[in-house]
Amino acid sequence: MIRTFFDWQIRAFDLLDEHWESDRVTKIISNIVVAFFLAGLIAGLLSYLKLFPSFIQLSPFFAIELAFNVLLIFEVLGLIFLFPKSVADAVGKQFEIISLLLLRDAFKEFGHYLGEMNWELGFAMELLPIISDAFGAILIFLITGLFYRAQRHIRITQNYEEQVGFVSIKKLISIYLTITFILLGVYDVVSAYQTHQFIYSIKLFYTLLIFTDVFILLFSLRYTTKYYNLFRYSSFALATIFLRLTLSAPPFYNVLLAVIAGLMVLGVTYIYNKLLSKQKISD
Numbered sequence: 001m002i003r004t005f006f007d008w009q010i011r012a013f014d015l016l017d018e019h020w021e022s023d024r025v026t027k028i029i030s031n032i033v034v035a036f037f038l039a040g041l042i043a044g045l046l047s048y049l050k051l052f053p054s055f056i057q058l059s060p061f062f063a064i065e066l067a068f069n070v071l072l073i074f075e076v077l078g079l080i081f082l083f084p085k086s087v088a089d090a091v092g093k094q095f096e097i098i099s100l101l102l103l104r105d106a107f108k109e110f111g112h113y114l115g116e117m118n119w120e121l122g123f124a125m126e127l128l129p130i131i132s133d134a135f136g137a138i139l140i141f142l143i144t145g146l147f148y149r150a151q152r153h154i155r156i157t158q159n160y161e162e163q164v165g166f167v168s169i170k171k172l173i174s175i176y177l178t179i180t181f182i183l184l185g186v187y188d189v190v191s192a193y194q195t196h197q198f199i200y201s202i203k204l205f206y207t208l209l210i211f212t213d214v215f216i217l218l219f220s221l222r223y224t225t226k227y228y229n230l231f232r233y234s235s236f237a238l239a240t241i242f243l244r245l246t247l248s249a250p251p252f253y254n255v256l257l258a259v260i261a262g263l264m265v266l267g268v269t270y271i272y273n274k275l276l277s278k279q280k281i282s283d
Helices: 002-020 024-048 062-082 087-113 120-150 159-196 202-223 227-248 253-282
Strands: none
Touching: 002 024, 002 062, 002 159, 024 062, 062 087, 062 159, 062 202, 087 120, 087 202, 087 227, 087 253, 120 253, 159 202, 202 227, 227 253
């Protein structure tokens, strides 16, 4: 009975995954992001005309911030669907999300400096965190691209049955991550309605990703105990911890932590590939 329950969840994941990658869903996501962008523009205009209550003050760049936030929601959902296919690709997706978060923060801060600006030394110093986020996003973009290019997807299972079992476990994890992410989103909306302040639970979700990475690492021990594979999975889990710290770190430190995490997984990937090549030659 329990197996039947889990099989039903796996079939549900396969159905959702199939539709998620369809052209129709891609167009729907694009339309939703554009709709929120236009709604943000209207809300920003109403706020500028002081047609909103006094406790609601929106930046002129609110529309861009809102569009990025909605886009990030779909990016996180895409990350969840990647776990069963490739843990490495899921890690790459995490860096994509961090780069978009840095860009969003840069746009958000730019909204505070529209209008007349006094180009004195103090103002230039205030721009440094924005420049840091912008160039940090570019660096993460570069590292992510190199990381994807360097990947070699090698199965750690010995046969087809083991592979199906390993993938099934990751699908179940993805299902529960999806449910958790939706519940966190509902909590954020309810909390925003009560406090008039929207606080994203992305930090808590990244904390859950840390435990997810560690669980997958421990579960993979059923199929392989090779040091190379264990170290590679462990580095991915450690990178997620760095990315989680990035979300709450102050300016400059957030970019530094993200770049360190990116260079770490990129370095481990190149070393891993080199060691595998030498091992094949010696075999």
